[in-house]
Amino acid sequence: MQSEEYRSRLVDGANQLGVSLIEPQSSQLLSYLTLLNKWNKAYNLTAVRNPEEMLTRHLIDSLSIVPWVKGENIIDVGTGPGLPGIPLAILFPETRFTLLDSNGKKTRFLTQCKLEMGLGNVTVVHGRVEEFKPQQPFDQVISRAFSAIENMVGWCSHLVDDRGQFLAMKGVFPEEELTSLPDGYKVEQSHSLEVPGSDGERHLIIIRKTR
Structure with missing residues (x-):
């Protein structure tokens, strides 16, 4: 899956998002895509089966939030694969990323990715987010199709202090979910994301504690 066609589509898609991929980033991203496609055939890690669709709906979609990723210590909750x-x-090698999921098949895959790709800035955690006790607060909590925003901030509130942010990646604008936002939280920013090659709506909602 290191073909020039895939590389060209990846680099072009990233460029349209304002993300400049350099080597070895593009090669690492395609290596991850190869692993995901290989493991998916046996372990059903994602409902997307076609590697070309994975490139758009998973890789390029993930890169769409790069401008808002900040901090030294970030957790991806319900990370799936x-x-x-x-x-x-891959894009932020100086940042520590904790990838948490309750599905053992998916965390085994992530551990394999970390080893094969030499991702020293990645920690894989198999468990439920409510029961995870970090040694220090995270700068950002990121979720992509993890749960309703109300559940996200409720289950993850212990992961950040008052300076931390919640980044919720959503499809259509989650107006109803935001009306259920608990007291003590506010929407700091919302962004409509134009993901190249994707027909559906994509939004990023950034939330912070107010107390």
């Missing part, structure tokens, strides 16, 4: 955590870890 590492989305968006693995692509972001």
